[in-house]
Amino acid sequence: MTRKKVKLAYISNDSARKATFKKRKKGLLKKVSELSTLCGIDACAIIFSPYDSQPEVWPSPLGVQRVLSQFKKMPEMEQSKKMVNQDSFLRQRIAKANEQLKKQRKDNREKEITQVMFQSLTGKALLNLNMMDLNDLGWLIEQNLKEICKRMETLNNGASTHNSSNYGLVKNNGEASQQQVDKSSGFDQMSMEAMQKQQWLLDLMNLQEHMGFGGEEIMYPFGESSHSTLWSNPFYP
Numbered sequence: 001m002t003r004k005k006v007k008l009a010y011i012s013n014d015s016a017r018k019a020t021f022k023k024r025k026k027g028l029l030k031k032v033s034e035l036s037t038l039c040g041i042d043a044c045a046i047i048f049s050p051y052d053s054q055p056e057v058w059p060s061p062l063g064v065q066r067v068l069s070q071f072k073k074m075p076e077m078e079q080s081k082k083m084v085n086q087d088s089f090l091r092q093r094i095a096k097a098n099e100q101l102k103k104q105r106k107d108n109r110e111k112e113i114t115q116v117m118f119q120s121l122t123g124k125a126l127l128n129l130n131m132m133d134l135n136d137l138g139w140l141i142e143q144n145l146k147e148i149c150k151r152m153e154t155l156n157n158g159a160s161t162h163n164s165s166n167y168g169l170v171k172n173n174g175e176a177s178q179q180q181v182d183k184s185s186g187f188d189q190m191s192m193e194a195m196q197k198q199q200w201l202l203d204l205m206n207l208q209e210h211m212g213f214g215g216e217e218i219m220y221p222f223g224e225s226s227h228s229t230l231w232s233n234p235f236y237p
Helices: 014-039 061-072 086-121 131-172 174-205
Strands: 045-047 056-058
Touching: 014 045, 014 056, 056 061, 086 131
Parallel strands: none
Antiparallel strands: 045 056
């Protein structure tokens, strides 16, 4: 059975609050003791509470004084360098959560536009897209075209290398050269397929002609006047 998530809020019930204090105080002191033993560090704990007349210290009053003495000998800048309170801790957590949320929204947006791009390749009309969606779609298509061009260049270079090797092998061994020629044909076929995919994406870019979006401004979503950044929405700064 999984543990129930505890709500971090002040406990208004007196008896429940006192029971929680005793339980968590014991756990805290245990963790400090484990940290000191496992890592070989000097640590101490001082706990004040309305339930005890005297503060509880760990490991002992002399041990606490020794650790505090070491701390006070440090320069003031070093003392407060890694010091946090509840307010600063919560601010750090909130900032980190906001960054994670921003990244997740960006990933979701890219997946959404990618799905639209693949649906367009199947012939689905783009009837419900606004200018922001079209700009993002155009940027994504451009990135895919760049990747395709790089892939085609790599395949063409590989095919040229294999053709040169095949020419030398034909002179030395007819049977072996025939096998190399067959492999080269396979590379040429892959290059043709890559060119066909590029043509499909180029056809998709022509949104005015095929998808029914009139207006010349749609034809230049990457111009300085309409798309000065990579993504034109608040999730892509």
